[in-house]
Amino acid sequence: MQAGVITIFPEIFSTITRFGTIRKAIESNLFEFKSFDIRDYASDRRRTVDARPYGGGPGMILMPEPLAACIDYAKQSVGGPVIFLTPRGERFDQKMAEELAQVPKFTLVCGRYEGIDERIIKTRVDQEVSIGDYVISGGEFAALVLLDAVVRLLPGVLGNKESAHQDSFSNGMLEGPHYTRPEKFEGLDVPRVLLSGNHQEIKKWRHQQALDWTRKRRPDLEGNYNQYR
Ligand code: ADE
Numbered sequence: 001m002q003a004g005v006i007t008i009f010p011e012i013f014s015t016i017t018r019f020g021t022i023r024k025a026i027e028s029n030l031f032e033f034k035s036f037d038i039r040d041y042a043s044d045r046r047r048t049v050d051a052r053p054y055g056g057g058p059g060m061i062l063m064p065e066p067l068a069a070c071i072d073y074a075k076q077s078v079g080g081p082v083i084f085l086t087p088r089g090e091r092f093d094q095k096m097a098e099e100l101a102q103v104p105k106f107t108l109v110c111g112r113y114e115g116i117d118e119r120i121i122k123t124r125v126d127q128e129v130s131i132g133d134y135v136i137s138g139g140e141f142a143a144l145v146l147l148d149a150v151v152r153l154l155p156g157v158l159g160n161k162e163s164a165h166q167d168s169f170s171n172g173m174l175e176g177p178h179y180t181r182p183e184k185f186e187g188l189d190v191p192r193v194l195l196s197g198n199h200q201e202i203k204k205w206r207h208q209q210a211l212d213w214t215r216k217r218r219p220d221l222e223g224n225y226n227q228y229r
Pocket of ligand 1 (some may be wrong): 085086087129130131133134135136137138139142160
């Protein structure tokens, strides 16, 4: 998989190549990442990329020309669909992560300030994606969230092949509790069934825990459960 990111803060993305899952994916040649700095496509000496909104209002808007030139370059270099991160986009979830994990190339556009010129969306954006119903100050952290969620699903990235399937949401439910050593911690015991060695019983117990937890915390997920995964 190859992903491009269009941003005015390429340094933010230097972290993903250095840590954890994404680093591992890059080192194993399962994932390639390129960032593109919108300011490199500005036409003035001050590298201006934003301007006041027509019609007035607060904040600054990313101007169309440098952004268009940057997207066009990234499309040549990486290719694939162009995804704009914005709170007004379609909501990102595990299902979308799984779908994107099948897309070999895509380019993410990170907005800053109050937004980007609508004509960019019209001419160059294929999909608008939001990571949730809240506003952060730009698309960069949203892009990091999306990339992490997608890259960890690529075959071969996670050590244990099973572990992505057992995640919260991958079967439509939240995950149940986990325990490790020691058996007793501050007076609290590990549930006996987990020490029983009876894998059938353990599986049943975990499923029930996940079900109870999901019903309590996220009743809105009812109906999504896939009992057989
Ligand atoms: N940019 C600002 N807020 C965002 C959000 N919730 N999702 C994606 N991009 C954003």
